[in-house]
Amino acid sequence: MKTDHHKGHEGTRRNSVFSIFLRGTPSLGFFSGWARFIPLTFVVLGMCFLLMRSIRVSAKEAVPRVQLHAENLGPREIEDLTSKSVPRDYALAWQTMEQALAENRPGLLDGYFTGIAKQDLTQRVHSQIKAGLRMRYQDNGHKLEAIFYSPAGDVMQLRDRVRLDVEVLDGGNVIYQEPLSLEYTVIMTPGADRWLVRELQASGGIKP
Amino acid sequence: MRSALTAFIVSVAALAAGATEIHAPAQVIAGNSITIRTTGSGEATFYLIGQSLASKRKVQAGSDIAVDSEQLERAGVYTAVLCASDGCTSANFVVKPAEPNRLSFLVHPSRVPVDSPNRISAVAFVQDNFRNFVLKPEQVKFSVLPKDGKEISTTRESENGVAWVRLSSSKKEGAARLGASIGHANEVRVVQQVAADACNLRIKSSRGKKGFVIETDPVRDCSGNSVPDGTVVSFTKVDEAGKATVDVPIKRGVAKVELPVEGRAKITVASGVVNGNELEVAGGQ
Numbered sequence: 001m002k003t004d005h006h007k008g009h010e011g012t013r014r015n016s017v018f019s020i021f022l023r024g025t026p027s028l029g030f031f032s033g034w035a036r037f038i039p040l041t042f043v044v045l046g047m048c049f050l051l052m053r054s055i056r057v058s059a060k061e062a063v064p065r066v067q068l069h070a071e072n073l074g075p076r077e078i079e080d081l082t083s084k085s086v087p088r089d090y091a092l093a094w095q096t097m098e099q100a101l102a103e104n105r106p107g108l109l110d111g112y113f114t115g116i117a118k119q120d121l122t123q124r125v126h127s128q129i130k131a132g133l134r135m136r137y138q139d140n141g142h143k144l145e146a147i148f149y150s151p152a153g154d155v156m157q158l159r160d161r162v163r164l165d166v167e168v169l170d171g172g173n174v175i176y177q178e179p180l181s182l183e184y185t186v187i188m189t190p191g192a193d194r195w196l197v198r199e200l201q202a203s204g205g206i207k208p
Numbered sequence: 209m210r211s212a213l214t215a216f217i218v219s220v221a222a223l224a225a226g227a228t229e230i231h232a233p234a235q236v237i238a239g240n241s242i243t244i245r246t247t248g249s250g251e252a253t254f255y256l257i258g259q260s261l262a263s264k265r266k267v268q269a270g271s272d273i274a275v276d277s278e279q280l281e282r283a284g285v286y287t288a289v290l291c292a293s294d295g296c297t298s299a300n301f302v303v304k305p306a307e308p309n310r311l312s313f314l315v316h317p318s319r320v321p322v323d324s325p326n327r328i329s330a331v332a333f334v335q336d337n338f339r340n341f342v343l344k345p346e347q348v349k350f351s352v353l354p355k356d357g358k359e360i361s362t363t364r365e366s367e368n369g370v371a372w373v374r375l376s377s378s379k380k381e382g383a384a385r386l387g388a389s390i391g392h393a394n395e396v397r398v399v400q401q402v403a404a405d406a407c408n409l410r411i412k413s414s415r416g417k418k419g420f421v422i423e424t425d426p427v428r429d430c431s432g433n434s435v436p437d438g439t440v441v442s443f444t445k446v447d448e449a450g451k452a453t454v455d456v457p458i459k460r461g462v463a464k465v466e467l468p469v470e471g472r473a474k475i476t477v478a479s480g481v482v483n484g485n486e487l488e489v490a491g492g493q
């Protein structure tokens with residue numbers, strides 16, 4: 001019922017928009033039949049453009065799904081706030097990394113990476129630029145397991161099981177495309193207002 | 209059925225024509241060079257994508273491709289792609305860490321009060337020469353070298369590349385050297401053990417030019433270590449004029465202040481959470 005009502009309402013709105021354009025359309029004789037649809041075509045095209053743009057923007061801004069499991073964590077117990085900020089910052093780190101590798105923008109790595117992880121990824125982006133390559137990820141989610149939290153709370157080690165669809169592009173050509181399940185060993189350390197990825201080492205688990 | 213047959217014929221024809229293929233070793237140890245075998249013929253482009261690199265070069269399909277050890281220093285998953293006229297083919301392989309020969313050693317805190325049980329945390333991350341995490345269990349030796357004492361050491365097995373230990377500070381102030389070692393790696397950090405809170409805080413008074421000079425005895429902790437200069441001592445005076453508190457840092461082991469007193473006054477002293485003795489003085493006496 002609700003859906004039908006909604007559809008009916010939309011239909012009315014569409015008619016009213018159509019009638020607005022019809023009002024000012026002069027009679028064109030032979031062409032008048034289709035010529036009066038021209039403004040409507042522009043409206044539809046414009047809407048399609050806006051819709052596609054918004055989809056692209058939201059895809060770019062999508063933060064990967066990260067589930068944190070900290071049941072077996074030790075020796076320090078995870079604090080409530082930390083259990084929220086670690087998966088959030090790890091997801092943001094992946095988002096910026098995926099964007100940096102897709103758009104070859106090393107500056108994006110400054111936000112959530114530090115130490116050897118940042119050094120590696122920056123080097124990777126620079127070599128991608130040199131070779132004319134880009135990397136595209138479709139991130140299908142991370143299962144993040146916290147395995148070590150130092151007694152002083154200054155470092156956390158985690159294991160990430162991630163499913164990715166990876167594409168490598170040389171210019172505009174896709175030269176490699178494969179779904180991968182990877183396992184990463186991750187080291188995160190607290191920064192001024194967030195947790196930073198200090199080490200990101202794939203330790204295997206290549207499975208489609 | 210017809211399409212399956214066509215696919216089979218195409219595959220056989222491709223094999224007969226020498227289709228481009230790439231064969232990488234399944235596992236490589238970091239810092240070792242490898243050779244990637246290829247099949248096919250003609251000019252091709254070889255791509256190598258890894259943890260910290262993405263390279264591209266022209267090769268001849270069908271020949272062996274040499275990958276330098278410098279390109280395989282970082283552990284992780286690598287993808288080798290070969291693109292020829294008949295399309296692209298790829299192979300993934302894993303670069304495993306080499307033997308452990310390096311430690312990343314974190315000690316916290318850098319200053320610790322004396323006689324604090326399990327207050328020092330020492331964490332060692334086991335790495336190879338290329339700073340890759342060595343995840344298999346390894347023995348890490350932790351040692352404590354007090355200023356004028358005998359070395360104490362213990363060994364811990366690393367788990368997922370991490371070995372850690374908790375330590376208590378000694379009763380005597382001074383620098384302690386904490387070490388962790390594995391293979392040829394020996395990392396040392398220095399922890400400054402400082403006096404704990406003041407203990408038995410006592411004050412005495414004497415006449416000054418404008419009132420009474422109140423001075424502490426040398427301020428020490430319960431183990432007899434001098435509380436460091438700069439530690440704040442609070443003097444509170446209650447007399448007919450009301451209540452006044454003066455914060456004074458310790459200088460050369462003592463804290464001293466001159467207080468004007470009207471009539472009879474009570475003077476107390478405190479440092480942090482520790483209270484000292486109370487004095488009663490009278491102005492004009």
